[in-house]
Amino acid sequence: MKAFLRAQLERYAQRLAELDFLLSREDIMKDMSQFLALSREHTDVTATAGRYARYQQRESDLQAAQHMLQDGADDPEMRAMAEEEVAHAQAELMQLETELQRMLLPKDPDDMRPAFLEIRAGTGGDESALFAADLLRMYTRYAERQGWRTELVSESPSDLGGYKEVVVRLESTSGTDGVYGQLKFESGGHRVQRVPATETQGRIHTSACTVAVMPEPDEAQAVKINPADLRIDTYRASGAGGQHINKTDSAVRITHLPTGIVAECQDGRSQHSNKAQALRVLTARIQEKERSERAAKDAALRKGLIGSGDRSDRIRTYNFPQGRWSDHRINLTLYKLNLIMEGDLSEPLQALRNAHEAEQLQALDPGAA
Secondary structure, rough: HHHHHHHHHHHHHHHHHHHHHHOOHHHHHHHHHHHHHHHHHHHHHHHHHHHHHHHHHHHHHHHHHHHHHHHHHOOHHHHHHHHHHHHHHHHHHHHHHHHHHOOOOOOOOOOOEEEEEEEEEEOOOHHHHHHHHHHHHHHHHHHHHHHEEEEEEEEEEOOOOOOOEEEEEEEEOOOOOOOHOOOOOOHEEEEEEEEEOOOOOOOOOEEEEEEEEEEOOOOOOOOOOOOHEEEEEOOOOOOOOOOHHOOOOOOOEEEEEOOOOOEEEOOOOOHHHHHHHHHHHHHHHHHHHHHHHHHHHHHHOOOOOOOOOOOEEEEEEOOOOOOEEOOOOOOOEOOHHHHHHOOOHHHHHHHHHHHHHHHHHHHHHOOOO
């Protein structure tokens, strides 16, 4: 194991001893917020320190087996036993080192949060709007596979049954898998190549949609919005939703005047609930704008493998005639487009996470190129 990794893991072991001491003090229990924060840190540190302790134990086992191999050179039975233990210890040490490297990677605090998924039709007219509907179906099918809860926030249907724009909220019901962490690399430009339903001569067209995945803001850490900076408009909702939806001006559109960012919601049964949901979307969009600006500055210093996630980035191509799905950031091509469009996103999403972790590991090593 490289020295810089070992030094970081030694600090984890030291921090675990400090946390054990702090959590044993009676005065900590009087401050519940501090106690909970220390407890959460203790859980994370324990996992890493525990794996490091196992790594150290297997290092000792390897050394003992190597000494046994030297001492038992003339004893075939002892030599065979020592060789077997050396092989097992070396294999486990390699696995443990990989696990520990991943455990040391910086964690995005938003990864475990629910997310707003926004899909907008781009170039391509009606075909782009139809593709937006296909993308929505793909992501909601994946959400069903994961057992997530989906909630339509706002929609702007097209004439042919697609969407000019649609926003849904996705939330994990288990609390163990973060929606934003799984979908955050989906932000960007998605291009489709296929024969549109409206094409009479069988020609392949190219259309595009943009996808934005935004973590739902933590109310305690969300950006503070001055009410004076907001313009709130109400209007009569349209579209599906039952008779109640057209009876009152329950739909809400909120504009953040300093940035011009707009959010609207019409799916709730009351103006109050729609306003609250629209405000959450607006806050998420403002925070996403700030995050994108920070990412752009960082990218100017160091180009990320996964990219900034900016909506102008063309990240993906869906080629229906060839059944081909391609992600241009990691040069991954899969010939299983039909399965992917049915929500089978596990392989693509895992490949993106692996690529991101590989880049993080390279950045973690001061000696990396």
